[in-house]
Amino acid sequence: MSRIAYVNGAYTRHADAAVHIEDRGYQFADAVYEVWSVFGGQLADLSGHLNRLERSLRELHIHMPMPRASLVVVLNEVVRRNRITEGLVYLQVSRGVAARDHFFPAEPVKPALVITAKPVDRVASEAKARKGIRVVSAPDNRWGRCDIKTVGLLPNVLAKQAAREAGASDVIFVDAEGFVTEGGSANVYIVTAEGEVKTRSLRANILPGVTRISLLDILREQGVDASEGAFTLEEAKRAKEAFLSAASTFVMPIVQIDDAVIGEGQPGEVALRLRDAYIERAKRTAGIED
Template identity: 65%
Template sequence: MGRIAYVNGRYTPHAEAAVHIEDRGYQLADAVYEVWAVFDGKLADAEGHFARLSRSLGELRIPEPMSRGALTVVLREVLRRNRIRNGMVYLQVSRGVAPRDHAFPTAPVSPAVVVTAKAVDHAAAEAKAAKGVSVITTPENRWGRCDIKTVGLLPNVLAKQAAKERGAAEAWFVDEMGLVTEGASSNAWILDRDGVLRTRDTNANILRGVTRLTLLEVIREAGLTVSEKPFSPAEAVEAREAFITGAGSLVLPVVQVDGKPVGEGLPGPVAKRLRALYIQRAKNTAV
């Protein structure tokens, strides 16, 4: 069976799915998105993603396209039609279709909604986590509202491509103070030399990661020490461990930064423990 997508009220073959050429998401990046990890056919961290979606829509003054209940039905139906038990589901909401103009449409238009889903090979993901990944650093060059999860991701795309060309899995943005903000598609963490888990606070220009938020709860429940304190690339290299978090990566150990090993150059015990605890919690609370 081929993949199925949802586009503006219709379930359609993925290969035939399309949006209007004057959709503002396509022409102006006037759109937001969310991604849920899926375990056993259920949405992980569901409440956090729905809350962030509502906030992003509100910040861009895009109306809610449907109720949360109705949207949940759509997300689950896309998973069902694609027979996905473990994977990811992607939602995009644009301001809608209107003649091209930078200002909002004068006449009200309906938001455009797209939902797709794909399976994830968890065995391959676990093998990747067991090996660990490398990251590179790159100067921060994004706009000042990274707290809104918009589809305007060109700096992230270029950073990811630079990482790929250097054999790395992720790129960490570094601000004018020489401190890591976050990754191109993840939040950045270290376990510093004093045994404190550190990640950038959300007062900085970073995305309010839902996986990050859940992991903060997991860390505190595990009795570990955490500080929302920034760190430099040099501190990351000198740290005991490093890792990234996100709906796609979950909790993924980082073993190298800019070609230099972190700790022993292997996934550390704390990152591995947190990955297991996060996955257990995500499975237990998925809806």
């Protein structure tokens, strides 16, 4: 079966999908995106991602491409047409098509909307999580508004590629003061020797992760001490546990940072428990009950 994409009002074969060469997302990275996990054919954390999408668009002064209710219909139709049971949905909204100029278009243009979907091998993903990953650190040289989920990801791309070439699965960024900000496409957490979970505050230059919100709620429900504040790369390397969170990977345990083995060199109890709890919660938000 051919993959189906939604592009500016039309459902089309993925191989035939195209955007205009003067789409500002292509010319200037003048666009935002969101990613949803799909469980049992249903979108997880639907409202959380829509809320963040609307915020990102407001920050860039881009209009919603259609009312929220209509967008939900299109998202679900893309899932249906691609027959996705377990997978991911990607949405991108750009300012639209206009003659190339750094200024916003003098005349209003319609935002451009692209939505795609793909299946995910959850068995392989789970096996990876049960093994844990190695990450490397890199200076955080991204722009100063990482709270907006824009498609301007070149620093992330370069850092993640360097991590792959070093034999690692991902990267964690470190700011000029030596504090960890976030991962190449995920939020970062550590578990201290005292059992406290720490993640960087949103006052820092990080993305307000939708999965992050759920994890902090779960930690409170479980009575686990959690704080939002700064921690150094060296603190992360000495931590009892470390892990990442994202819509695409849920909770991903880290077993090595650079040359430092984390804890006992295997996924920790807190990370694995959080992963299971988050998946259960995400399924409930998608209307799926085990």
